[in-house]
Amino acid sequence: MPLIIAIAGASGSGKSLFTENLLKEFAQEGKSVQVLREDHYYRAQDHLPMEEREKNNYDHPRAFEHELLLEHLETLKRGEAIDYPSYCYKTHTRMKETQRLESAPVIIVEGIMLLASPELQPMYNVKIFVDTPLDICLLRRIMRDIAERGRTLESVAKQYEETVKPMYHQFIAPSRFTADVIITQGGENHIALDVLKSHIKQRLL
Ligand SMILES: Nc1ncnc2c1ncn2[C@@H]1O[C@H](COP(=O)(O)OP(=O)(O)O)[C@@H](O)[C@H]1O
Numbered sequence: 001m002p003l004i005i006a007i008a009g010a011s012g013s014g015k016s017l018f019t020e021n022l023l024k025e026f027a028q029e030g031k032s033v034q035v036l037r038e039d040h041y042y043r044a045q046d047h048l049p050m051e052e053r054e055k056n057n058y059d060h061p062r063a064f065e066h067e068l069l070l071e072h073l074e075t076l077k078r079g080e081a082i083d084y085p086s087y088c089y090k091t092h093t094r095m096k097e098t099q100r101l102e103s104a105p106v107i108i109v110e111g112i113m114l115l116a117s118p119e120l121q122p123m124y125n126v127k128i129f130v131d132t133p134l135d136i137c138l139l140r141r142i143m144r145d146i147a148e149r150g151r152t153l154e155s156v157a158k159q160y161e162e163t164v165k166p167m168y169h170q171f172i173a174p175s176r177f178t179a180d181v182i183i184t185q186g187g188e189n190h191i192a193l194d195v196l197k198s199h200i201k202q203r204l205l
């Protein structure tokens with residue numbers, strides 16, 4: 001049965017980079033791994049005007065269609081394929097295209113609310129929390145959101161004050177206590193990558 005690894009942490013903590021690096025480690029050994037991003041499960045908002053979408057709280061567990069994510073994890077665990085959704089941060093809604101994604105011996109799922117949602121917890125075999133100081137996360141987020149997500153400095157700052165920071169303290173920070181492993185130094189922690197790789201290899205034997 002596939003092993004499901006959840007990687008959670010604040011926005012900008014280094015989850016995606018850590019996931020990419022873990023993926024590279026497995027690719028070098030010819031191991032098949034699939035990655036799911038919780039962000040792809042943000043709810044569709046085609047029915048809302050743009051001003052409404054811009055005001056939404058994207059840092060609350062309700063913003064995600066966790067029911068669909070749970071169904072997809074169960075399907076992958078049975079060894080079956082899913083139709084993986086996609087999401088656009090610039091228009092704040094789901095895209096029409098889905099991607100057929102086959103199951104694999106290792107499934108990595110990465111996102112901010114993964115450990116804060118009790119209904120998803122039983123699906124995970126390994127729970128990881130990337131723990132990075134919030135000031136560093138904010139600096140990274142400012143740079144990334146302006147460069148890649150069509151945002152202005154003012155909009156990033158406003159959203160951070162109104163939702164990102166308070167929701168972090170309400171949902172994400174407490175969820176770190178449910179983790180099996182807490183990773184410091186973000187996506188480039190090579191010792192953590194090595195330890196995790198050995199653990200996963202052992203469990204796959
Ligand atoms: N340890 C690190 N050192 C330097 N830059 C990092 C580190 N971890 C992540 N980054 C960079 O910070 C930004 C946000 O990281 P990312 O992995 O996308 O965060 P998340 O997925 O948690 O939102 C990216 O540009 C990434 O390359």
Ligand SMILES: O=c1ccn([C@@H]2O[C@H](COP(=O)(O)O)[C@@H](O)[C@H]2O)c(=O)[nH]1
Nearest residue numbers: 010011012039042058059089092112164
């Ligand atoms: O339409 C959207 C959807 C999400 N966000 C923000 O994205 C982050 C989560 O993504 P990371 O890759 O983990 O940073 C979350 O904090 C949301 O605020 C958005 O701004 N707009």
